[in-house]
Amino acid sequence: PSIKLVSLMVLASLATGQAWSQTALMKQAQGLFKPIPANAPPLAGNAATPAKVELGKMLYFEPRLSESHAISCNSCHMVGMGGVDLQETSLGHRWQHGGRNAPTVYNAVFDVAQFWDGRAKDLEQQAGGPLVNPVEMDTTEAHVVEQLKGIPGYAAVFAKAYPAVPDPITFDNVRKAIALFEATLTTPNAPFDRYLKGDEKALDANQQEGLALFINKGCAACHNGINVGGGMYAPFGVVERPGADILPPGDKGRFAVTKTVSDEYVFRVPSLRNIALTAPYFHTGKVWDLRQAVAIMGSSQLGAKLSDEEVGKIEVFLGALTGDQPKVALPILPPSVATTPRPKP
Numbered sequence: 001p002s003i004k005l006v007s008l009m010v011l012a013s014l015a016t017g018q019a020w021s022q023t024a025l026m027k028q029a030q031g032l033f034k035p036i037p038a039n040a041p042p043l044a045g046n047a048a049t050p051a052k053v054e055l056g057k058m059l060y061f062e063p064r065l066s067e068s069h070a071i072s073c074n075s076c077h078m079v080g081m082g083g084v085d086l087q088e089t090s091l092g093h094r095w096q097h098g099g100r101n102a103p104t105v106y107n108a109v110f111d112v113a114q115f116w117d118g119r120a121k122d123l124e125q126q127a128g129g130p131l132v133n134p135v136e137m138d139t140t141e142a143h144v145v146e147q148l149k150g151i152p153g154y155a156a157v158f159a160k161a162y163p164a165v166p167d168p169i170t171f172d173n174v175r176k177a178i179a180l181f182e183a184t185l186t187t188p189n190a191p192f193d194r195y196l197k198g199d200e201k202a203l204d205a206n207q208q209e210g211l212a213l214f215i216n217k218g219c220a221a222c223h224n225g226i227n228v229g230g231g232m233y234a235p236f237g238v239v240e241r242p243g244a245d246i247l248p249p250g251d252k253g254r255f256a257v258t259k260t261v262s263d264e265y266v267f268r269v270p271s272l273r274n275i276a277l278t279a280p281y282f283h284t285g286k287v288w289d290l291r292q293a294v295a296i297m298g299s300s301q302l303g304a305k306l307s308d309e310e311v312g313k314i315e316v317f318l319g320a321l322t323g324d325q326p327k328v329a330l331p332i333l334p335p336s337v338a339t340t341p342r343p344k345p
């Protein structure tokens with residue numbers, strides 16, 4: 001065969017080789033990860049109706065659920081800003097800082113359990129926590145009910161959400177409705193989701209190389225499934241414990257829940273969905289640069305010194321995890337009247 005033909009054949013086989021490895025990467029990825037579904041997933045024992053979701057949305061934005069009437073769920077998990085507050089640790093009641101970074105509420109419905117240490121089993125159980133947490137909203141279960149009953153407009157909204165229930169304004173229904181609203185805060189259609197559904201071109205060459213590194217270096221051993229994380233627990237510092245600035249000795253993570261020594265410094269592996277939007281990183285919020293977070297993970301979890309180029313490629317892959325952000329119309333909340341319980345400073 002002529003030189004020209006040989007080089008054509010080589011080119012053709014190179015092209016097929018590349019196509020083959022691209023398909024292999026996609027197959028491997030499809031085995032490890034799942035796309036985010038288009039619609040909100042159902043919650044066990046908490047059937048959604050439009051009226052319940054609407055009530056949940058109102059309560060999510062309702063500052064009068066806090067003792068000060070200054071803080072709502074949205075103060076720390078801002079819709080329109082990745083579902084986070086962009087603080088190292090959140091500012092809560094009386095300007096107090098909590099002990100941990102606020103994770104995003106987006107896609108939280110897909111996680112195995114809630115909080116950095118998994119102490120709440122689902123969104124419903126979680127939603128009760130911040131309301132009564134003294135450094136967050138600092139109210140009590142009884143006061144939440146009293147407050148809502150003291151705002152006359154809520155009677156009709158609860159009645160619509162819970163028809164045929166004689167006294168629907170209960171703490172339990174507050175939690176259930178908020179959880180249903182949160183389940184709608186998902187971010188489908190990221191470039192990575194389109195790739196997982198078979199669109200090879202949804203990720204560019206750098207992002208595909210980043211994905212290959214993410215799998216082959218071992219990140220996907222922990223960060224996998226629908227949320228690219230959120231499915232299991234792992235020690236922070238499997239191979240090398242990060243410094244006390246990033247992992248202070250006081251917060252032993254899951255140990256506080258299980259009281260088991262092997263759970264010291266174990267945390268829920270966080271989801272990496274929308275990670276480009278949710279700095280600062282880690283449960284302490286001490287790392288503001290995603291590249292630095294990736295490099296720390298390499299050394300702490302895998303004992304691998306990633307090169308700048310590798311870190312850069314993984315970072316561009318992580319950028320492909322940003323999906324369609326929820327568009328939420330701000331609810332109109334019913335007005336207070338003269339007898340409505342007032343804020344406590």
Ligand code: HEM
Nearest residue numbers: 072073076090091092100101102103108114115116130136
């Ligand atoms: C954790 C929702 C109010 C700060 C969470 C999580 C959810 C959530 C779903 C778990 C996310 C995950 O583990 O991935 C809510 C709702 C609220 C609310 C529904 C209103 C009722 C607040 C407020 C603050 C706050 C007002 C700040 C003052 C935090 C922090 C965490 C967290 C720091 C992590 C705590 C830990 O892991 O120990 N929230 N949140 N949240 N939220 Fe909220």
Ligand code: HEM
Nearest residue numbers: 218219222234236267269270281282283293294297298301
């Ligand atoms: C946290 C990426 C490997 C377990 C994180 C965060 C990023 C990340 C960006 C911060 C998330 C946030 O703050 O919201 C990576 C990359 C990896 C990798 C790129 C590979 C180079 C691993 C492995 C494990 C793991 C192999 C399990 C052995 C965790 C845990 C956290 C975390 C437990 C939470 C740490 C804390 O703040 O307490 N990862 N990860 N990661 N990752 Fe990884």
